[in-house]
Amino acid sequence: MRAAVVTAFDRPVTLEERPIPEPGPGQVLVRLETCGLCHTDIHAMRGDWPVKPGLPFVPGHEGVGIVDKLGDGVTSRSVGQRVAMAWLGQACGECRYCIDGRENLCEQQQNTGYSIDGGYAEYAIADARFAVLVPDGISPLDAAPLTCAGVTTYAAVKAAKVVPGERVAVFGIGGLGHLAVQYARLVGAEVIAVDITEEKLELARELGADHVINAKTVDPTAEIARLGGADVAIVLAVAPQVFGQAFASLSRGGRLVLVSLPAEGTLTVPIFDTVLKGISIIGSIVGTRQDLAEVFALHALGRTRVVAVPRDLSDVNEAVEEVLSGDVPARLVFAYGSAN
Numbered sequence: 001m002r003a004a005v006v007t008a009f010d011r012p013v014t015l016e017e018r019p020i021p022e023p024g025p026g027q028v029l030v031r032l033e034t035c036g037l038c039h040t041d042i043h044a045m046r047g048d049w050p051v052k053p054g055l056p057f058v059p060g061h062e063g064v065g066i067v068d069k070l071g072d073g074v075t076s077r078s079v080g081q082r083v084a085m086a087w088l089g090q091a092c093g094e095c096r097y098c099i100d101g102r103e104n105l106c107e108q109q110q111n112t113g114y115s116i117d118g119g120y121a122e123y124a125i126a127d128a129r130f131a132v133l134v135p136d137g138i139s140p141l142d143a144a145p146l147t148c149a150g151v152t153t154y155a156a157v158k159a160a161k162v163v164p165g166e167r168v169a170v171f172g173i174g175g176l177g178h179l180a181v182q183y184a185r186l187v188g189a190e191v192i193a194v195d196i197t198e199e200k201l202e203l204a205r206e207l208g209a210d211h212v213i214n215a216k217t218v219d220p221t222a223e224i225a226r227l228g229g230a231d232v233a234i235v236l237a238v239a240p241q242v243f244g245q246a247f248a249s250l251s252r253g254g255r256l257v258l259v260s261l262p263a264e265g266t267l268t269v270p271i272f273d274t275v276l277k278g279i280s281i282i283g284s285i286v287g288t289r290q291d292l293a294e295v296f297a298l299h300a301l302g303r304t305r306v307v308a309v310p311r312d313l314s315d316v317n318e319a320v321e322e323v324l325s326g327d328v329p330a331r332l333v334f335a336y337g338s339a340n
Contacts, residue, residue, distance in 0.1 A: 003121035004316045007056045009047030012317045013120075020123045023071035028128045030083060033140035035119030036062030036308070037319055037332040038148050038175065039238070040087070040261070044114050045320070048263035053114050061087040061112040062333075063119025063126075064134060064143040074128045082140070083131035084147040084296075085112050085119055087286045090127045103288050104155075120313060122336055132292045135300045142299065142306040145175060145331040148286065150295040150304070152259060153180035153236070155287030157187060160232045160255045164188025169230040170209075171220075171246050172237030172260065173200040175331035180234055181207050182304045192230065194220045194245075195237075196326075203329060207305060215245070224249040231255070238262040247279070255280045310335040 003018045023029045041059045043049055053059075063085035067077050077083065091098050091106035098106050110127075112118045117125070134143045153176050162168055168189040170180045177193070177200070184191045185208045193204030196216040204212050213223045224230050229251030235243055238260045247256050247269055256279065258267070273279065287295075298304055307330035311319045319332050 001122040002313060003058050004060075004313055005056050005058055006045050006053070009045070009052070009055075013045060013059075013320075015314055015316070018121070021125050023069055023125055025072040026074060026128055027071040027125050028067045028074060028077050028083070028131055029069035030063065030065040030085060030124050030126050030131065031068040032063055032065040032119055032122055032124060032336050034064045034144040034336065035060040035334045036144040036148065036175070037311070037323060037334065038062055039323065040148070041113060042320055042323065043261065043263060049261070057114070058117040058119075058121050058124070059113040060119035060121075060334075061085065061089075061114070062144045062147040062149070063112065063124060064140045064147060065124075067131070068123070071128070077128045077131055082134040082143070083126065084134050084143055084292065085124060085126045085131060086147045086151065086292055087111050087113075088130060088289070089116050090130055093129075101288065101290070104286050120316065120334065130289060132289050132296070135296050137300050138296060141308050141310060141333055141335065143296070144333045145179070145306050145308050146295050146299055147292065149175045149331060150179050150299070150306075151287035151292040152176060152284075153234070154183050154295050155291050156180065156234050156257050156259050156284040157183040158291070159282050159284040160234065160257050162187045162189050162232055165190070166231035167192065167228060167251075168232045168234065169194060169224055169246065169249055170204075171233060171235045171242050173204045174236070174328065176236045176259070178203055178207055178307055178330045179304065180236060181209050184234075186298070186303060189232070192224060192227065199329060203307065221245050221248040229254070232257060234259060236260050240265065243267055250277070250279055252277045253279075255282055257282045257284050259284050307331065308333045
């Protein structure tokens with residue numbers, strides 16, 4: 001099978017021929033159809049974060065494919081089912097976080113495409129318990145971005161406890177942001193989309209944003225203040241100045257939701273303003289299997305639209321540069337032969 005492999009953090013990803021792996025007890029072998037390219041994958045490939053993946057490894061945590069083989073003891077999945085392989089590749093199931101519904105905070109978790117090989121390959125192994133079923137009617141091309149970009153922004157909107165009529169500012173319209181706009185609308189929010197490219201802002205308009213702000217040409221904080229301030233600011237961009245802009249845009253009682261993970265980032269906030277205005281700062285990390293199931297259900301009902309552009313796995317390094325250039329409208333997705 002073909003696999004894109006990271007052998008060093010300072011070198012391009014290499015395409016290799018590897019044997020098809022065998023599923024162990026409790027595992028399934030998945031024949032991949034698609035896998036999205038998330039910015040987290042780029043951080044993984046470059047070893048940007050303090051805890052680095054072990055080399056060599058196969059990135060990719062937006063994998064979607066067909067169960068091809070079952071390991072011993074697997075009864076929850078069947079050969080032929082379409083499943084998604086998300087960032088949360090495995091959790092212990094026994095700690096306080098797993099038990100109370102916050103499995104995405106499990107300290108023993110394994111992460112697809114980071115601590116275990118991911119979806120930039122034609123076949124991959126998944127824990128059967130964490131291979132989430134993809135409902136009929138959702139294409140592999142749509143399902144891949146929903147597996148991370150979708151569930152991450154859906155969970156962020158839930159974490160913010162948005163109520164109808166509140167004003168939500170989404171900073172960064174791309175693979176995650178174009179879905180965040182839609183989830184905020186679904187809960188009845190007035191949505192402000194902030195980005196630095198007109199193409200992405202136009203996409204936000206198409207997807208229902210009530211206001212768009214080009215932070216390259218105007219001060220987004222002043223523009224949001226003119227609209228009455230934001231009750232919630234969801235940060236999906238990685239530029240350092242965005243975090244300060246998002247904080248400053250909040251009204252009293254506002255919630256700052258941090259999602260993006262810049263390679264180097266320390267958040268500095270004014271304590272006086274935070275206390276006097278009753279500001280909450282919330283970290284939101286991906287979502288649970290239940291969150292992903294809800295994301296898929298909403299999409300199957302026609303409530304969301306995914307903007308995805310297919311690429312071949314052989315172009316993985318070029319695709320990374322596309323994403324870093326900022327020119328990608330939403331999500332690049334590697335599509336394997338079976339996806340067609």
